[in-house]
Amino acid sequence: MTVSKYIRRSLLWTIALLVSGLMVTAVSVAEERGSDEAESRPYRPGDYVIEDGKVDPNTYQGYLVYTRACMACHGPDGLGSSFAPSLIKMAEIRGWADFAGTIAAGRDVLPGQVMPSFADDPYVMGNIPNIYSYMLARGEGGLGRGRPQVIESMQEQVEESDGASTE
Numbered sequence: 001m002t003v004s005k006y007i008r009r010s011l012l013w014t015i016a017l018l019v020s021g022l023m024v025t026a027v028s029v030a031e032e033r034g035s036d037e038a039e040s041r042p043y044r045p046g047d048y049v050i051e052d053g054k055v056d057p058n059t060y061q062g063y064l065v066y067t068r069a070c071m072a073c074h075g076p077d078g079l080g081s082s083f084a085p086s087l088i089k090m091a092e093i094r095g096w097a098d099f100a101g102t103i104a105a106g107r108d109v110l111p112g113q114v115m116p117s118f119a120d121d122p123y124v125m126g127n128i129p130n131i132y133s134y135m136l137a138r139g140e141g142g143l144g145r146g147r148p149q150v151i152e153s154m155q156e157q158v159e160e161s162d163g164a165s166t167e
């Protein structure tokens with residue numbers, strides 16, 4: 001019991017540190033997103049590339065994790081359901097810190113509807129940046145519904161990003 005509490009707390013701390021570090025760079029990310037420069041620096045949460053309806057490996061990974069862990073409540077392709085809200089606009093408006101924080105801590109604001117905490121789920125926790133990228137791609141990026149394909153020239157990064165995100 002104490003151990004799982006400890007794990008939960010350290011995960012929340014990891015998120016908090018991640019978030020505070022990323023706030024500093026949020027402005028430059030917003031400016032660079034979608035430009036050619038974006039390819040020459042490391043991936044950051046919310047980054048995505050869309051070419052002819054195909055996406056980069058991180059955004060694709062975000063689609064997979066969303067579909068496995070979130071779709072049952074939040075509906076296919078992030079669109080929302082009668083039980084839980086759409087995440088597409090929410091991700092855009094509230095930003096990374098709010099998005100990541102809600103997934104780590106859960107949320108119980110609407111009566112009778114509970115968003116569970118994923119703090120004990122390393123698969124989801126490690127992939128929050130990718131889910132965020134997928135949501136932004138669906139919103140401002142105009143990515144269509146359904147399972148996207150990975151951009152051919154970025155295929156070789158798929159294994160790499162899978163490895164990083166399951167740590």
Ligand code: HEC
Binds near residue numbers: 069072083085111114
């Ligand atoms: C068991 C059902 C369920 C699952 C599974 C679930 N959610 Fe939720 N989620 C909810 C409900 C219900 C709310 C609204 C809670 C409230 O506002 O009181 C919510 C709210 C949220 C919010 C805040 C939305 C807003 O507009 O404030 C985010 C972000 C979110 N969920 C992300 C996720 C992600 C990402 C996953 C998958 C890793 C996920 N959720 C899985 C039920 C779920």
